[in-house]
Amino acid sequence: MSNLIEYDDASAEVRAVYDDIRATRQTDYINNFWKALAQHPPTLRRTWETLKEVMTSPGELDPLTRELIYIAVSVTNGCEYCIASHTAAAHAKGMNEAMFGELLAIIATANTTNRLANGYRVPVDEQFKV
Amino acid sequence: MSNLIEYDDASAEVRAVYDDIRATRQTDYINNFWKALAQHPPTLRRTWETLKEVMTSPGELDPLTRELIYIAVSVTNGCEYCIASHTAAAHAKGMNEAMFGELLAIIATANTTNRLANGYRVPVDEQFKV
Amino acid sequence: MSNLIEYDDASAEVRAVYDDIRATRQTDYINNFWKALAQHPPTLRRTWETLKEVMTSPGELDPLTRELIYIAVSVTNGCEYCIASHTAAAHAKGMNEAMFGELLAIIATANTTNRLANGYRVPVDEQFKV
Amino acid sequence: MSNLIEYDDASAEVRAVYDDIRATRQTDYINNFWKALAQHPPTLRRTWETLKEVMTSPGELDPLTRELIYIAVSVTNGCEYCIASHTAAAHAKGMNEAMFGELLAIIATANTTNRLANGYRVPVDEQFKV
Amino acid sequence: MSNLIEYDDASAEVRAVYDDIRATRQTDYINNFWKALAQHPPTLRRTWETLKEVMTSPGELDPLTRELIYIAVSVTNGCEYCIASHTAAAHAKGMNEAMFGELLAIIATANTTNRLANGYRVPVDEQFKV
Amino acid sequence: MSNLIEYDDASAEVRAVYDDIRATRQTDYINNFWKALAQHPPTLRRTWETLKEVMTSPGELDPLTRELIYIAVSVTNGCEYCIASHTAAAHAKGMNEAMFGELLAIIATANTTNRLANGYRVPVDEQFKV
Numbered sequence: 001m002s003n004l005i006e007y008d009d010a011s012a013e014v015r016a017v018y019d020d021i022r023a024t025r026q027t028d029y030i031n032n033f034w035k036a037l038a039q040h041p042p043t044l045r046r047t048w049e050t051l052k053e054v055m056t057s058p059g060e061l062d063p064l065t066r067e068l069i070y071i072a073v074s075v076t077n078g079c080e081y082c083i084a085s086h087t088a089a090a091h092a093k094g095m096n097e098a099m100f101g102e103l104l105a106i107i108a109t110a111n112t113t114n115r116l117a118n119g120y121r122v123p124v125d126e127q128f129k130v
Numbered sequence: 131m132s133n134l135i136e137y138d139d140a141s142a143e144v145r146a147v148y149d150d151i152r153a154t155r156q157t158d159y160i161n162n163f164w165k166a167l168a169q170h171p172p173t174l175r176r177t178w179e180t181l182k183e184v185m186t187s188p189g190e191l192d193p194l195t196r197e198l199i200y201i202a203v204s205v206t207n208g209c210e211y212c213i214a215s216h217t218a219a220a221h222a223k224g225m226n227e228a229m230f231g232e233l234l235a236i237i238a239t240a241n242t243t244n245r246l247a248n249g250y251r252v253p254v255d256e257q258f259k260v
Numbered sequence: 261m262s263n264l265i266e267y268d269d270a271s272a273e274v275r276a277v278y279d280d281i282r283a284t285r286q287t288d289y290i291n292n293f294w295k296a297l298a299q300h301p302p303t304l305r306r307t308w309e310t311l312k313e314v315m316t317s318p319g320e321l322d323p324l325t326r327e328l329i330y331i332a333v334s335v336t337n338g339c340e341y342c343i344a345s346h347t348a349a350a351h352a353k354g355m356n357e358a359m360f361g362e363l364l365a366i367i368a369t370a371n372t373t374n375r376l377a378n379g380y381r382v383p384v385d386e387q388f389k390v
Numbered sequence: 391m392s393n394l395i396e397y398d399d400a401s402a403e404v405r406a407v408y409d410d411i412r413a414t415r416q417t418d419y420i421n422n423f424w425k426a427l428a429q430h431p432p433t434l435r436r437t438w439e440t441l442k443e444v445m446t447s448p449g450e451l452d453p454l455t456r457e458l459i460y461i462a463v464s465v466t467n468g469c470e471y472c473i474a475s476h477t478a479a480a481h482a483k484g485m486n487e488a489m490f491g492e493l494l495a496i497i498a499t500a501n502t503t504n505r506l507a508n509g510y511r512v513p514v515d516e517q518f519k520v
Numbered sequence: 521m522s523n524l525i526e527y528d529d530a531s532a533e534v535r536a537v538y539d540d541i542r543a544t545r546q547t548d549y550i551n552n553f554w555k556a557l558a559q560h561p562p563t564l565r566r567t568w569e570t571l572k573e574v575m576t577s578p579g580e581l582d583p584l585t586r587e588l589i590y591i592a593v594s595v596t597n598g599c600e601y602c603i604a605s606h607t608a609a610a611h612a613k614g615m616n617e618a619m620f621g622e623l624l625a626i627i628a629t630a631n632t633t634n635r636l637a638n639g640y641r642v643p644v645d646e647q648f649k650v
Numbered sequence: 651m652s653n654l655i656e657y658d659d660a661s662a663e664v665r666a667v668y669d670d671i672r673a674t675r676q677t678d679y680i681n682n683f684w685k686a687l688a689q690h691p692p693t694l695r696r697t698w699e700t701l702k703e704v705m706t707s708p709g710e711l712d713p714l715t716r717e718l719i720y721i722a723v724s725v726t727n728g729c730e731y732c733i734a735s736h737t738a739a740a741h742a743k744g745m746n747e748a749m750f751g752e753l754l755a756i757i758a759t760a761n762t763t764n765r766l767a768n769g770y771r772v773p774v775d776e777q778f779k780v
Contacts, residue, residue, distance in 0.1 A: 004365075061294040061296055078374075078378045083378060083379065083381060107379060108373070109376050109381075111371040111375045112368040112369065114371070115335050115336060116364055118335050118338045118343060119335040126262075
């Protein structure tokens with residue numbers, strides 16, 4: 001299991017990231033993922049900055065849609081931690097049970113058709129190559 | 131490469147599915163994926179019925195959001211055909227370049243954090259287990 | 261693309277493997293996979309010996325069943341070369357179109373349920389832990 | 391962890407599926423996978439109907455062979471629940487330890503050759519393109 | 521296929537990244553990957569900055585070792601573009617054919633043992649949990 | 651969970667492999683992976699012989715580099731057991747925390763670019779096809 005760095009034991013560089021996580025998310029709670037990444041401060045900083053920009057910067061996609069996409073990747077990769085944390089995040093952003101059910105149904109269906117397309121070695125339609 | 135079944139060469143069972151695809155999508159075009167699945171009619175029927183229900187039935191998620199989730203799975207699995215066809219479908223449903231850029235940025239970021247969570251063997255936070 | 265080593269250009273070590281492949285498969289044809297692996301003779305030898313033992317040694321599973329399992333893995337991994345070569349091998353060992361259709365239907369369904377099990381974070385039943 | 395819907399708490403729609411699972415499998419036991427899917431009844435119904443048709447309908451592949459293919463996908467995807475439940479199902483359908491050992495040996499070997507084919511970027515032989 | 525943004529058609533923001541790629545790699549050539557990412561400038565910038573820091577900043581791992589790790593991920597994911605570009609990069613940094621052969625042999629072996637560990641559901645040894 | 655075969659309960663064939671593992675690694679400890687594989691002796695023998703040759707035979711890549719490559723595959727596949735055991739092995743061969751941090755940063759970045767290359771369907775540059 002991973003070594004988790006608590007705020008009180010963290011370097012100034014790590015604390016600065018923890019502080020930004022708290023300010024951005026408006027909660028004092030720092031989840032285990034960040035405490036584990038703190039073992040390698042450059043990865044902690046870079047990963048947080050990327051996640052913050054990708055998930056919270058103004059854009060065409062609303063915050064909940066971004067979480068649904070995130071879950072789709074995490075479920076497909078079978079990342080237990082990521083499924084658990086982003087499902088919680090999606091619920092916090094308004095995902096209800098019906099939406100979660102539809103989300104998993106799409107993820108499951110896409111995984112089905114991905115294998116059928118590969119298995120039958122379907123040639124890409126010319127019009128999709130544009 | 132796969133053997134593609136054209137409408138004129140298809141059995142009544144297969145034609146019935148092709149007709150429903152055309153009616154549902156309001157286009158005469160049947161893409162290669164379905165023509166390949168027609169080699170095994172039960173799979174063609176079941177896959178189309180599932181896809182139709184999951185992607186077009188009334189629900190909490192709008193049609194474009196469903197395509198974005200679909201692309202997230204297909205990109206993560208590296209299914210060339212699925213990426214090509216569903217990117218085209220998403221564009222047809224209103225995805226613009228900025229949205230596609232944000233979508234891929236989220237997919238890429240989620241794949242990063244999935245590996246970091248696995249690599250650091252991060253224990254799932256108690257609150258995410260609820 | 262890969263550098264393919266032809267028999268006439270191969271070292272004695274590589275030729276010995278090519279000869280065994282020909283004898284085992286009772287064909288003069290050496291497919292590209294082996295010609296590519298010949299770039300690293302130890303990998304060619306080890307991979308062939310393993311494949312030969314796993315796919316042709318006497319056992320509980322018949323040769324065709326072994327190919328179906330092989331295809332299930334290759335389709336799930338999306339390995340184009342492996343799908344193409346082992347689908348050809350399965351046909352040579354008696355797989356008909358109906359069997360191939362059932363095979364892909366099972367592969368597709370398993371990929372669906374795999375994602376649903378992960379997505380819903382289903383706890384393993386006590387009786388399955390035995 | 392997932393919320394599991396027990397029979398007594400289930401809607402008529404869900405109970406109908408549970409009843410069919412019990413009748414089809416000739417056991418009263420409903421495993422956790424179905425109790426979790428019951429959170430989204432359409433997914434429960436569709437997934438069960440697909441699984442029932444794919445795994446139990448008359449066809450070219452016998453029931454045990456179907457389970458072996460299922461396990462090959464689940465092991466390759468690393469789906470813990472699916473490996474546990476389908477290994478149990480395969481044992482119930484006659485898989486002995488030797489068969490399981492051969493099965494995993496093939497799965498392992500296929501995962502090796504999949505990566506070698508990708509890594510060496512082996513071009514698909516013309517004869518495999520047919 | 522992707523829309524590739526050439527230097528002359530690029531915005532100032534994109535040109536700045538292209539210029540840094542050229543300066544960092546000491547070559548005028550900008551490969552297709554960056555020209556495709558230029559369709560979404562924030563992703564181009566962030567991805568290049570991350571790649572530059574991860575692959576070229578001073579650290580414990582030498583440049584060639586970093587490329588070998590990169591190839592291991594790309595081969596396992598079956599990303600054709602990534603395998604092709606990073607194999608070229610590794611050759612440029614000193615990878616010889618023997619090293620590439622050993623690399624693929626390790627990647628292939630790890631993919632085998634990964635599946636065996638999953639398939640046999642091997643419990644993690646207490647001492648590995650530290 | 652898997653059935654683990656202890657030395658005292660093992661056949662002569664299995665004991666011979668256990669003895670070689672102990673001699674090669676200069677430790678009496680046999681980890682769970684091998685005890686699980688012992689359920690199918692041919693797989694135990696073949697897997698150990700392959701692992702021994704690939705990871706310990708003289709070559710261009712040093713022992714620690716080989717472990718880093720191994721971890722890259724295991725993290726990408728999300729194989730918990732393999733990540734745990736090879737992270738321990740890498741530490742034993744000299745991997746320090748900074749190196750582990752850099753390793754995971756590269757693995758994470760490669761997983762990001764793999765998805766971007768797939769998602770944008772980037773055509774392989776001519777020069778990378780050589």
